[in-house]
Each structure stands twice: as structure tokens, then as C-alpha cells.
Amino acid sequence: xxxxxxxxxxxxxxxxxxxxxxxxxxxxxxxxxxxxxxxxxxxxxxxxxxxxxxxxxxxxxxxxxxxxxxxxxxxxxxxxxxxxxxxxxxxxxxxxxxxxxxxxxxxxxxxxxxxxxxxxxxxxxxxxxxxxxxxxxxxxxxxxxxxxxxxxxxxxxxxxxxxxxxxxxx
Numbered sequence: 001x002x003x004x005x006x007x008x009x010x011x012x013x014x015x016x017x018x019x020x021x022x023x024x025x026x027x028x029x030x031x032x033x034x035x036x037x038x039x040x041x042x043x044x045x046x047x048x049x050x051x052x053x054x055x056x057x058x059x060x061x062x063x064x065x066x067x068x069x070x071x072x073x074x075x076x077x078x079x080x081x082x083x084x085x086x087x088x089x090x091x092x093x094x095x096x097x098x099x100x101x102x103x104x105x106x107x108x109x110x111x112x113x114x115x116x117x118x119x120x121x122x123x124x125x126x127x128x129x130x131x132x133x134x135x136x137x138x139x140x141x142x143x144x145x146x147x148x149x150x151x152x153x154x155x156x157x158x159x160x161x162x163x164x165x166x167x168x169x170x
Contacts (some may be wrong), residue, residue, distance in 0.1 A: 039096035040137060044167050046091055050123070050144055052110075053086030055079060057154035066145040068126035078150050089144040091165050093130065097138030100170040102129040105144060110161035117155035121148040123163045129170065 052064045055078050062076020070087045074080050093101065105123040112118070123146040132138025144163055 039099065039169075040094075042093065042095035042099075042101055042167055042169055044091055044093050044165060046089065046165075047141070048087065048090040050089035050146060050163055051084075051086035052121075052146075052148045054081040054084035055150070056081065057150050057152065057156075059152055061152045061154075062150050063147050064150060065147040068124065068143040068145040070143075070145075076150070077152065089163060089165075090141055091144065091167075092139065092141050093132065093167050094137055094139045095132050095169070097132055097135040099138065100129060100131050101167050102170055103127065103142065104166045106164045106166070107146070108161045108164075110148065110159035112155055112157045112159050114157065117151075117157065117159065119148055119150060119154065119159055119161075121146045121161070125165070 050066065052066055053072055055064055055074065058077025058079065060077035062074055062078035064078055064080070064086075065073045065075075066086055066088055067073070068088050072080060072085050095101070103125050105125060107121055107123050110119045110121065123144050126143045126145075130140045130142060132140055142165075144165060146163065
């Protein structure tokens with residue numbers, strides 16, 4: 001019997017090596033860097049509360065409004081008492097300098113201490129979004145006013161509620 005030269009051990013090894021090299025000739029690879037930047041967390045601090053001041057309710061309902069600049073006004077049967085004019089809330093924001101952020105406001109009604117009365121209000125900020133000052137730590141302040149709805153003959157007493165300001169990077 002004669003050996004076929006194609007199936008000799010050296011010939012077989014050469015054929016396998018040729019096939020293995022041919023498969024690698026069509027493959028290529030390269031690595032990309034993976035990078036990230038971590039910024040300072042955004043923070044908010046209350047510097048002043050929102051206060052609608054002292055007033056008297058009348059026989060007809062009305063509103064008491066505090067502008068974001070602090071001025072107070074009224075509508076309807078409300079009488080403003082000058083000795084306690086109230087004022088806007090102030091919030092101070094800090095975080096990574098130069099970044100933009102948005103503001104959202106959520107209110108809870110003012111409830112009479114001891115029960116027996118509620119007043120709702122809407123809140124408004126002097127800005128809807130802002131940009132932190134440029135620097136390692138950026139800062140900015142904003143003010144929140146609002147409009148309080150007063151019922152006719154609203155029960156006298158102290159009322160408390162809240163406005164929650166939330167800020168987040170855009």
C-alpha cells in the first residue's frame with residue numbers, strides 16, 4: 001500500500017496551520033478608553049420661610065399674595081395688618097459650578113393649629129431654573145412667594161403648612 005502524500009503528518013499539520021492563520025487574518029481589535037466625570041452633588045438649604053403675614057378675614061373671601069421680591073398684596077374681603085407683613089422664602093443652591101438645574105415646588109395646605117380651618121396656596125419661584133455660578137463650587141439663591149386663598153370668615157388662629165423646593169441638575 002502506498003501512502004498518499006496529502007495525508008502525511010507534516011502535510012496535515014501544514015494544512016491545519018494554514019486554516020488557523022487564514023481565520024485570524026480577517027480579525028482585528030482595538031481598545032477604547034472608558035472615562036467618566038463625577039460632579040459635586042447639588043444641594044439646597046432654606047434661608048428664610050414663606051410667611052403670608054398677619055391679616056383679618058372678612059365677610060367675603062379673598063387672597064393674600066407674597067411676591068418673590070417680598071411685597072404683599074390682597075384681594076377681596078381680606079384686611080392686611082401692617083405690623084407683620086410676611087415675606088418670601090429664600091433657598092440657597094450649591095453644587096458644581098457652571099451647571100444648569102431645574103426647580104420644582106410642592107405645597108401642603110396651611111392648617112389651623114388645633115384644627116378647624118384650612119387654607120390652600122400656590123407657590124411661585126422667581127426662577128424656574130438656574131445656572132450655578134462658575135467656580136469649583138457654584139451657588140445661587142432663589143425666592144418663593146405665593147398666593148393664599150382665604151375663605152369668607154376664615155377661622156382666626158395660627159396656620160402652618162409648607163412649600164418644598166426640589167432642585168436637580170439638567
